[in-house]
Amino acid sequence: DGGITQSPKYLFRKEGQNVTLSCEQNLNHDAMYWYRQDPGQGLRLIYYSQIVNDFQKGDIAEGYSVSREKKESFPLTVTSAQKNPTAFYLCASSIGRDRIGYTFGSGTRLTVV
């Protein structure tokens, strides 16, 4: 079955460490997105990529980095520069301009310890 897979489901990070969240899709979608979700704040866009080897900053890109070397993969690195990284992170993909909207992964909960 086609889908979008995020791993790990739970991740713990020590202060000052970088961590990388994985997002892989086998839907042959061109576009991929990373969102951060905090209680009561909805979804905030971190980065997005519409084609391989290209990506753009979203609304809250500071302290995060991404790469898009393969169509299927869009990993997100949360760097030590991100002051408040504890949140639920969601990855999504879409064909691009189709009407069906986004397909979401099941999320990664990151906690700083």
Added chain:
Amino acid sequence: GEDVEQSLFLSVREGDSSVINCTYTDSSSTYLYWYKQEPGAGLQLLTYIFSNMDMKQDQRLTVLLNKKDKHLSLRIADTQTGDSAIYFCAEKGNQGGKLIFGQGTELSVKP
């Protein structure tokens, strides 16, 4: 700029109808969406409506679109405890295919 607003909470009794409202600002939106998020999970697409439609019905779900007022609603008939979740409204403008999400409405269904 583009913005989508929703109320944060709604509480209903099992068997009643739920109506979740959303307002948006981008009059060029082509599609509008409703997503459901259960606790600790990703978002699932519930339904969507094209901007030239007024209404769309899909089993217990009815979407109403008032394009003049930029108002979208989701009605869930015969609400069940399994409908308890956060519901997100989203609009799709003409630029780059990105969706703009509302803050989400937490629906609580009491037995």
